[in-house]
Amino acid sequence: MSHKSEQDRVYADPREQVDHFVFDQQVARVFPDMIGRSVPGYDTVINLSSVLAAQTVQPDSRCYDLGCSLGATAQAIQNGIRVPGCRIIAVDNSPAMLEQAVKRLPQTADKTPIDFVCADISDIQFANASLVTLNFTLQFIPLEQRTALLSRIRNGLRPGGILILSEKICFDDPQEEQLQIEMHHAFKRANGYNDLEISQKRSALENVLIPETLEQHRERLKQAGFSRANLWFQCFNFVSLVARK
Numbered sequence: 001m002s003h004k005s006e007q008d009r010v011y012a013d014p015r016e017q018v019d020h021f022v023f024d025q026q027v028a029r030v031f032p033d034m035i036g037r038s039v040p041g042y043d044t045v046i047n048l049s050s051v052l053a054a055q056t057v058q059p060d061s062r063c064y065d066l067g068c069s070l071g072a073t074a075q076a077i078q079n080g081i082r083v084p085g086c087r088i089i090a091v092d093n094s095p096a097m098l099e100q101a102v103k104r105l106p107q108t109a110d111k112t113p114i115d116f117v118c119a120d121i122s123d124i125q126f127a128n129a130s131l132v133t134l135n136f137t138l139q140f141i142p143l144e145q146r147t148a149l150l151s152r153i154r155n156g157l158r159p160g161g162i163l164i165l166s167e168k169i170c171f172d173d174p175q176e177e178q179l180q181i182e183m184h185h186a187f188k189r190a191n192g193y194n195d196l197e198i199s200q201k202r203s204a205l206e207n208v209l210i211p212e213t214l215e216q217h218r219e220r221l222k223q224a225g226f227s228r229a230n231l232w233f234q235c236f237n238f239v240s241l242v243a244r245k
Ligand code: GEK
Pocket: 023, 035, 046, 066, 067, 068, 069, 070, 071, 072, 073, 091, 092, 093, 094, 097, 119, 120, 121, 122, 134, 135, 136, 137, 140, 141
């Protein structure tokens, strides 16, 4: 898919007070540019979601894209699906993001339909799923709700179904944590963000995006009943896992 959008200048001007980050219209307008320049490996993770969909999605099953934003993952899944009778349910609780998603992805009769749903992913019932994606979304869910959400996803998967879980992570070792953050900020600078933009965005995401360690994610997936979780992608402090029912 094309990630073209307006350039992200949301944090370019100095602010007296930096409020909590929200997925509002200002963010929705520039989101493809923002996420592409902020998340190392974003395009790789999204494109590989298509490959994993081709390999995994079963006939007459559902795919859920949770925290779908403008629908990049949902579209990648749609492009990957090789079997008939499926539906993609793309969920986000930001009306501004969903409005842009619907505009960007007109439905066509020859492709697997995508249902865009404006809801909190913690309220979704999962059933008959062969693929569920949480691409950079679990990090925004309150910590105490994360295990229950993953258990419900696992219970809604068919045998052979998978969850793709992509997250920003943190590290127990303070030196490693520091190094990874520095590399991530170098990546953002190389993509044209200046130090003011980087630091204001960082403040806005404080207590909104709550990263955990890779070990915490593995442990939670186990607790939620997934039989195995494989790390298939890492770039600095961003990872993606495939968890199997
Ligand atoms: C992509 N997966 O481009 N319920 C539903 N949606 C939520 C919730 C919630 N409780 N909390 C946050 N969101 C996308 C990128 S962005 C990642 C995902 C980022 C939504 C929120 O509105 C936003 O659209 C998305 O999760 C996170 O492949 O911005 O770093």
